[in-house]
Amino acid sequence: MKRKRLSNAELNDAARHYDGPYKPYDLIKELVVAICVVATLALLLTVFFSSPDEKPSTVAQWSRDLPVDFLNTAVSELDGTSGTATYGPPYNHNGEGQIVWFVHLQQWLGVSHPINTAEDYVYAPLATIPGDPLLRAATAKYRETPAKTQAIWITAYSAALAKATVAANDSVLIAHGNYGPLPTMMNALLTLGQSGAFDGDLLTSNQFYQTDYTKSLLFMADGGELTIRAQQQHLLGEQWGMMNETGSYPGQVWLWLYTFWYQIKPFSTSDNADALVMMIMGVLSIAFILIPFIPGVRDIPRAIPIYRLIWRDHYRDLRAAAPKSPAAGGGGGGGGGPPDPAPPAGAAAA
Amino acid sequence: MAFAAIINLNHPASYVHWGFFQMSAANLVVIVLMIVVFAAAIALPFPGSKRRRDGS
Amino acid sequence: MSTAPKQSWTVRLREAGVRAMPPERLLPDGQPTYMSSWIYIFGVLTIAALVVIIGSGTILGLKGPAWWHYTGIGHFFNSIHLWSVELFFFFMVIHLWGKFFMAAWRGGRSRVWMSGAISFLVAIAAAFTGYVSQQNFDSQWIATQAKDGLNSTGIGAFFNVLNFGQMYTYHVLLLPVVVIGLVSAHILLVRRHGIVPPLPLPELGVHAGAVAVAAPAVDAAEPAQ
Numbered sequence: 001m002k003r004k005r006l007s008n009a010e011l012n013d014a015a016r017h018y019d020g021p022y023k024p025y026d027l028i029k030e031l032v033v034a035i036c037v038v039a040t041l042a043l044l045l046t047v048f049f050s051s052p053d054e055k056p057s058t059v060a061q062w063s064r065d066l067p068v069d070f071l072n073t074a075v076s077e078l079d080g081t082s083g084t085a086t087y088g089p090p091y092n093h094n095g096e097g098q099i100v101w102f103v104h105l106q107q108w109l110g111v112s113h114p115i116n117t118a119e120d121y122v123y124a125p126l127a128t129i130p131g132d133p134l135l136r137a138a139t140a141k142y143r144e145t146p147a148k149t150q151a152i153w154i155t156a157y158s159a160a161l162a163k164a165t166v167a168a169n170d171s172v173l174i175a176h177g178n179y180g181p182l183p184t185m186m187n188a189l190l191t192l193g194q195s196g197a198f199d200g201d202l203l204t205s206n207q208f209y210q211t212d213y214t215k216s217l218l219f220m221a222d223g224g225e226l227t228i229r230a231q232q233q234h235l236l237g238e239q240w241g242m243m244n245e246t247g248s249y250p251g252q253v254w255l256w257l258y259t260f261w262y263q264i265k266p267f268s269t270s271d272n273a274d275a276l277v278m279m280i281m282g283v284l285s286i287a288f289i290l291i292p293f294i295p296g297v298r299d300i301p302r303a304i305p306i307y308r309l310i311w312r313d314h315y316r317d318l319r320a321a322a323p324k325s326p327a328a329g330g331g332g333g334g335g336g337g338p339p340d341p342a343p344p345a346g347a348a349a350a
Numbered sequence: 351m352a353f354a355a356i357i358n359l360n361h362p363a364s365y366v367h368w369g370f371f372q373m374s375a376a377n378l379v380v381i382v383l384m385i386v387v388f389a390a391a392i393a394l395p396f397p398g399s400k401r402r403r404d405g406s
Numbered sequence: 407m408s409t410a411p412k413q414s415w416t417v418r419l420r421e422a423g424v425r426a427m428p429p430e431r432l433l434p435d436g437q438p439t440y441m442s443s444w445i446y447i448f449g450v451l452t453i454a455a456l457v458v459i460i461g462s463g464t465i466l467g468l469k470g471p472a473w474w475h476y477t478g479i480g481h482f483f484n485s486i487h488l489w490s491v492e493l494f495f496f497f498m499v500i501h502l503w504g505k506f507f508m509a510a511w512r513g514g515r516s517r518v519w520m521s522g523a524i525s526f527l528v529a530i531a532a533a534f535t536g537y538v539s540q541q542n543f544d545s546q547w548i549a550t551q552a553k554d555g556l557n558s559t560g561i562g563a564f565f566n567v568l569n570f571g572q573m574y575t576y577h578v579l580l581l582p583v584v585v586i587g588l589v590s591a592h593i594l595l596v597r598r599h600g601i602v603p604p605l606p607l608p609e610l611g612v613h614a615g616a617v618a619v620a621a622p623a624v625d626a627a628e629p630a631q
Contacts, residue, residue: 384500385558388500390444391445391447391448392444392504394444396444
C-alpha cells in the first residue's frame with residue numbers, strides 16, 4: 001500500500017518533540033577530547049608542512065627587476081591611462097565603475113580614497129628629491145606644457161620604451177627622440193624607485209604613522225610585478241586562482257563556487273564580471289541561509305535518502321519493536337509531550 | 351630556533367586539468383578527503399549499536 | 407523566594423532565562439538514542455578547531471603582525487593558525503553536509519540552520535581578512551584582486567582591503583566577535599530545540615503525531631543524574 005508522502009508541515013510537527021529513550025553522554029568530555037584531537041592534528045600538519053610565506057614585492061624590487069615595466073606604468077600614471085587612473089570610485093571620478101543593469105553601486109558609494117595618479121605617483125615623489133635643479137626645471141616645464149604636446153612626448157616615449165634595453169646597472173636605455181623633459185623625470189623616478197625611497201614616500205607622504213598601503217599596492221598592481229609572480233603561482237583569476245595558495249599548500253577550497261563563475265562566459269569576458277559575480281553569490285548566499293523555506297531544495301534530503309544510513313540503528317530498533325500491523329507502527333520523531341531534549345532531572349517521564 | 355617542515359611545500363604546485371576546470375593537487379586532496387571522511391562518518395558503525403541490538 | 411518586587415527587571419530576566427534554558431537543558435548529561443552515527447561529532451570538531459584558531463591567533467596577536475616573519479616560533483604559531491583554519495572549514499562543511507541530508511531545520515529549527523549558514527559566511531569573511539593581513543606576497547595579491555569585487559558593490563568605499571590597519575582590526579577583533587556570537591547563538595538554539603529527530607520512514611507507516619515506540623531498553627534509558 002503506498003504511503004501518503006508527508007507534507008513539510010507534518011514533518012515539522014513530527015520533529016518538534018521527542019519522547020523516546022535517552023542514553024548517558026558526556027558533552028564536556030567530548031569537547032575536551034575534540035580540542036585535544038584537533039590541536040594534535042594542527043600540530044602534526046604544522047610539523048609536517050609548516051606554512052607559506054612568500055616575501056612581499058616592493059617598488060624597489062619592481063623597479064630593479066622590471067625597470068621598463070616600471071617606467072611604462074609611471075608614464076600611464078602621468079597621462080591618466082593606468083588602471084588606477086581610469087578606475088572610478090572609490091579612487092577618482094575618471095571611470096564609471098562596474099554596473100549591473102541599472103545598479104551602479106560602485107558609483108553611488110562615491111570616492112572615499114581619492115588618488116590623483118599624476119600627482120601621487122609622479123609629481124609628489126619627484127618633488128621629494130633634493131638639490132636637483134635640472135629635475136625641478138624639467139618637471140615644471142612638463143606641467144606648463146599644453147596637453148597636446150604632452151601627448152606627443154608620451155606617445156614617442158612609450159614607443160621608445162617598447163624597444164628599450166636594460167643596462168647592467170638596471171637603468172633603461174632608449175633611442176634618441178622627441179620626448180621633451182620626460183626622460184629626465186622618468187629616470188629620476190626610476191632611480192628613486194630602485195633606491196627604496198619611493199616605497200617610503202608612498203606610505204608616509206601624508207603622515208608619519210601609517211598602516212594604509214592603498215597607494216603603494218595600487219601603483220604596483222598597475223604594473224606587471226605582482227601579476228607575473230601570481231601567474232607563476234597559479235593565482236590568476238582565470239587559473240581558478242581564488243582557491244589557490246602560494247607553493248603547493250592547500251588554499252581556500254570553500255571559494256570554489258565564487259571563482260567558478262569567472263571561468264565561464266559571460267563573466268570571463270565581461271567588464272562588469274565582478275559586479276555580476278558578487279550579485280549572483282549574494283543571491284545564492286541568501287538562498288543558502290533560507291534553505292528551510294525553499295520548496296524543492298528542502299526536499300532533497302528525502303529524495304537522496306542518506307538519512308537512512310545515518311539513522312539505520314534507530315530504524316532497526318523501531319522495526320524490531322514495531323507490532324506487525326503497519327498502521328500502528330512507529331517512526332521517526334515523537335508526538336505530544338513537552339519539548340524537553342533532556343528529560344528533567346529526577347523526574348520519570350509521564 | 352628554526353622549525354623546518356618535514357615536507358617542504360614551498361615549490362610550484364602540480365595542477366589537475368579537465369577542460370576549463372583546473373585545481374591544485376593540494377586542494378584536490380582536501381576535497382577528496384572531505385568526501386571520504388563524510389562517507390566514512392555515515393557508513394562506519396557507531397559504538398553501542400551492537401550492544402543495543404543484542405539487548406533487544 | 408526572591409525579595410525583589412515582582413516587576414523587578416532583574417528577576418524577570420533571570421526567570422525568563424531559566425525558563426528558556428534550565429541548567430539541565432543547557433548542559434544535559436544524556437542524548438537521544440537515535441544519535442548513533444559518527445556524523446554527529448563534526449559540530450564539536452568545528453568548535454574545537456575554532457578554539458585552536460583563537461588560541462593560536464591570540465599568541466600571534468600578543469607579539470604583533472610582523473613577528474611570525476622573522477622568528478621560527480612565530481612561524482610555528484602561524485602554521486598552527488593556518489592549519490586550524492583549514493581544519494575548521496573541513497569539519498564545518500562536513501557538518502553542513504550531514505545536517506543538510508538530515509534536514510536538520512525541521513521542527514522549529516530553522517534558526518539553527520540559518521545561524522549556522524550565516525556563521526559559515528561570516529567565517530569566510532573572517533578568514534579573508536586574515537589572508538590580507540599576512541603582510542607577504544599572498545596578501546598583496548589577494549588584496550589587489552579582491553578590491554575589484556568589493557569596489558564593484560560599493561563596499562570598497564568603506565571596507566578598504568588595501569588598508570592593513572583596518573583589515574587587521576577586523577580580523578583580530580570585529581569579525582571574531584561576530585563569529586563567536588553567531589556560533590554561541592547557534593549552540594544555544596541547538597540546546598533549546600534539541601537535536602532533530604530522525605526523518606520518518608515511509609514504509610514504517612508514519613503519520614504526523616505518531617507516538618515514538620520506545621526502543622529496546624539500554625542500560626540507561628534515563629540519563630544518570
